[in-house]
Amino acid sequence: MTEIRPLHVLFIDDSIPDQEFLRVAFTKAFPDVLVTTASSGDEGMAVLRTAVPRLPADGPDIVLLDLKMPGKDGNQVLKEMRQEDGLRKIPVIMLTSSRLDEDISRAYDSGANAYIPKPPDALGYAVIAQELHRFFTETAVLPSGKRR
Amino acid sequence: MEEFSAAQVQKATLNILEDFELEKQNSERTQRATFNILEDFELEKNNVENTQRATLNLLDDLDEEKRRVERAERELNRRATELGRSNADLERFAHVVSHDLQEPLRTVTGYMQLLEGALEESANTSADEYLAKALAGAVRMREMIEDLLTYSRAGRKDLEMIHLDLEETLAVSVANMAASIGEAAGQIDHDPLPSVTGDATLMAQVFQNLISNAIKFHGDTPPRVHIEALKVPGAWQITVADNGIGISQSDLGRLFIPFQRLQSSAGRSGSGIGLSTCRRIVERHGGRMWVDSTIGSGSNFRFTIPDRSTP
Numbered sequence: 001m002t003e004i005r006p007l008h009v010l011f012i013d014d015s016i017p018d019q020e021f022l023r024v025a026f027t028k029a030f031p032d033v034l035v036t037t038a039s040s041g042d043e044g045m046a047v048l049r050t051a052v053p054r055l056p057a058d059g060p061d062i063v064l065l066d067l068k069m070p071g072k073d074g075n076q077v078l079k080e081m082r083q084e085d086g087l088r089k090i091p092v093i094m095l096t097s098s099r100l101d102e103d104i105s106r107a108y109d110s111g112a113n114a115y116i117p118k119p120p121d122a123l124g125y126a127v128i129a130q131e132l133h134r135f136f137t138e139t140a141v142l143p144s145g146k147r148r
Numbered sequence: 149m150e151e152f153s154a155a156q157v158q159k160a161t162l163n164i165l166e167d168f169e170l171e172k173q174n175s176e177r178t179q180r181a182t183f184n185i186l187e188d189f190e191l192e193k194n195n196v197e198n199t200q201r202a203t204l205n206l207l208d209d210l211d212e213e214k215r216r217v218e219r220a221e222r223e224l225n226r227r228a229t230e231l232g233r234s235n236a237d238l239e240r241f242a243h244v245v246s247h248d249l250q251e252p253l254r255t256v257t258g259y260m261q262l263l264e265g266a267l268e269e270s271a272n273t274s275a276d277e278y279l280a281k282a283l284a285g286a287v288r289m290r291e292m293i294e295d296l297l298t299y300s301r302a303g304r305k306d307l308e309m310i311h312l313d314l315e316e317t318l319a320v321s322v323a324n325m326a327a328s329i330g331e332a333a334g335q336i337d338h339d340p341l342p343s344v345t346g347d348a349t350l351m352a353q354v355f356q357n358l359i360s361n362a363i364k365f366h367g368d369t370p371p372r373v374h375i376e377a378l379k380v381p382g383a384w385q386i387t388v389a390d391n392g393i394g395i396s397q398s399d400l401g402r403l404f405i406p407f408q409r410l411q412s413s414a415g416r417s418g419s420g421i422g423l424s425t426c427r428r429i430v431e432r433h434g435g436r437m438w439v440d441s442t443i444g445s446g447s448n449f450r451f452t453i454p455d456r457s458t459p
Contacts, residue, residue, distance in 0.1 A: 017258060020262075071396075097247065121257035
């Protein structure tokens with residue numbers, strides 16, 4: 001019998017402090033959750049493509065994606081993910097400081113599942129972590145099966 | 149044969165003399181009348197000449213007035229353009245202040261909050277580490293604000309346009325950066341540079357910024373910077389060429405936008421506003437700034453300064 005595995009979140013963002021805030025936010029409330037990070041669009045795509053053979057059972061269950069990164073930006077990562085068989089069904093949630101209508105619209109247009117403006121501090125990340133965890137482990141069902 | 153008496157001859161002679169006298173008087177009257185007509189004519193001629201001169205003066209005044217109106221129109225257009233640019237700058241400034249400063253502020257606030265949490269329980273991360281990261285965020289914020297102020301001043305300071313020997317301006321910039329140039333074992337050389345009309349402080353800032361970038365973004369070999377000038381119609385085109393790491397295609401488009409960190413800037417200091425400040429200064433002088441660069445082959449930053457010496 002397969003046991004229910006903990007949630008695996010991949011956060012792609014060039015800001016190291018934001019990576020740390022998100023990691024602490026999840027692991028403090030949900031110690032089992034695995035948070036992995038990538039600091040650029042290219043690194044993120046590399047991590048995802050390497051994970052494809054192990055999907056959907058292993059590998060990231062959801063991807064949190066920053067928009068403005070040097071080099072390959074969030075939108076490009078999103079588009080590439082939506083074009084590749086192995087990666088298309090992973091829920092992608094934009095997590096970015098931009099609140100511009102055009103950025104929001106373009107992200108949803110490119111296939112984002114949700115768009116979350118970055119919170120102003122670490123406590124805000126804790127709230128997001130709580131909500132995302134509850135949503136994806138209790139309310140919604142992931143393509144990778146039940147998670148906790 | 150009739151004989152005329154002496155008396156008859158005398159009378160006839162007197163009559164002739166009278167007629168002659170009358171004729172003489174007539175002639176003198178006619179002469180005076182003619183002189184009067186000539187005098188009137190002379191007066192009339194003077195009047196016409198005076199009128200002619202007055203008309204020419206009026207035309208000159210009109211010409212002068214027309215030129216003044218054209219000058220005023222040009223000044224008005226120049227100020228309207230400057231106002232437009234100033235407004236655009238202000239909007240961009242406001243956007244940068246409200247948006248880009250959020251990131252370091254989040255860093256400071258966040259780590260302080262983690263610090264609070266870390267003090268309550270025994271965490272893996274030490275309180276010192278959180279404090280240090282919060283402080284780093286605050287330092288970054290201060291740098292951004294300082295650079296924003298420089299950027300703002302570059303746009304608001306009244307230009308003190310004087311005769312500038314660009315070789316002297318360059319020397320000043322290089323002297324200001326002697327320490328960092330020395331540390332990087334950098335070499336700066338230049339071709340003969342022209343004299344232009346410009347603001348000494350601001351133009352020195354442009355050179356300083358461009359050289360600083362060249363020194364910062366060098367590859368494995370020590371940085372070498374070469375400055376040269378090319379005369380183009382109406383202006384001088386200055387090139388600051390370096391042998392650094394170059395700029396990628398995707399970064400080229402964002403180079404002059406304030407605070408846009410580039411792929412290559414990871415691990416290097418600086419907030420990323422220098423180039424937009426340079427461009428702003430150059431544009432205020434009436435020139436433009438751009439870059440030619442290929443990743444791996446160095447960069448050529450070029451800008452123009454109007455040549456006001458030729459009419």
